[in-house]
Amino acid sequence: MPSASPLISVMAATAIKAGRALRRDFGEVEALQVSRKGPADFVSNADIKSERLIRKELEKARPGWSFLMEEGGAIEGEAGRPRWIVDPLDGTTNFLHGLPHFAVSIGVEQGGELTAGVIYDPIKDETFWAEKGAGAYLNQRRLRVSARDKLPDALLATGIPFLGSKAKRHDRYLAEMRAAMDNTSGVRRWGAAALDLAYVAAGRVDAYWEAGLSPWDMAAGIVLVKEAGGYVSEIDGSPLRLDSETIFAANDRLFKPVGEMLRGA
Ligand code: LIP
Numbered sequence: 001m002p003s004a005s006p007l008i009s010v011m012a013a014t015a016i017k018a019g020r021a022l023r024r025d026f027g028e029v030e031a032l033q034v035s036r037k038g039p040a041d042f043v044s045n046a047d048i049k050s051e052r053l054i055r056k057e058l059e060k061a062r063p064g065w066s067f068l069m070e071e072g073g074a075i076e077g078e079a080g081r082p083r084w085i086v087d088p089l090d091g092t093t094n095f096l097h098g099l100p101h102f103a104v105s106i107g108v109e110q111g112g113e114l115t116a117g118v119i120y121d122p123i124k125d126e127t128f129w130a131e132k133g134a135g136a137y138l139n140q141r142r143l144r145v146s147a148r149d150k151l152p153d154a155l156l157a158t159g160i161p162f163l164g165s166k167a168k169r170h171d172r173y174l175a176e177m178r179a180a181m182d183n184t185s186g187v188r189r190w191g192a193a194a195l196d197l198a199y200v201a202a203g204r205v206d207a208y209w210e211a212g213l214s215p216w217d218m219a220a221g222i223v224l225v226k227e228a229g230g231y232v233s234e235i236d237g238s239p240l241r242l243d244s245e246t247i248f249a250a251n252d253r254l255f256k257p258v259g260e261m262l263r264g265a
Pocket of ligand 1: 070091092093159160191192194212213217
């Protein structure tokens with residue numbers, strides 16, 4: 001990897017190891033779709049196994065760091081040390097249904113700031129990574145957000161609220177979606193927020209918005225978008241925090257027009 005720091009190397013090796021295990025389990029899940037019991041227990045097991053593996057590897061590489069993990073929650077390390085923010089399986093619903101689009105996401109927060117992120121897609125074998133000040137990359141290739149600047153050309157990604165969504169804003173969301181339908185070249189819903197953010201960084205989509213995410217869905221992706229030259233905020237334009245209710249990310253040229261479109265909806 002070009003100019004990958006030792007930290008990124010540890011994160012990437014860990015994400016790839018966990019991702020490969022998930023890919024093996026995914027083969028089982030596909031087979032379980034047709035069984036009467038279904039794959040639900042198997043999938044929550046795969047999720048937990050993935051998190052254990054990640055925790056073990058990261059603890060070995062950087063003893064004393066804190067964790068914030070989807071399954072295990074907050075684990076305090078030594079005071080003043082950085083914190084890992086980990087989603088061991090982002091896109092769980094896709095995984096459960098045998099849809100080959102999911103990822104492992106590992107972010108680092110230091111002194112209240114997100115400083116590094118790795119997102120690994122084990123099906124496409126794509127490692128997205130970024131470190132503050134060092135740029136964003138896909139495998140060996142430097143990433144840059146897209147250069148599109150006109151709303152009618154913009155392709156957006158989103159997360160559609162569903163039963164159990166934390167953010168109760170379905171009507172608001174429908175208005176936003178209507179505005180996107182009226183004004184842009186289309187909207188995609190892939191079902192893995194970490195990859196949606198990685199795709200903004202990679203210029204595959206021009207903007208992304210969703211509500212009701214958790215810190216582990218967003219942490220690594222935020223670093224990727226920023227290091228690829230994009231912007232992130234809440235949908236209402238206020239600064240994004242890890243506990244924000246909404247997220248909006250876009251390339252530098254469309255951040256204003258797409259943001260205004262969503263807010264004006
Ligand atoms: C999921 C996200 C997805 C979102 C879901 C959930 P999980 O993460 O990737 O985009 O719509 O609400 O947050 O639960 O698979 O880690």
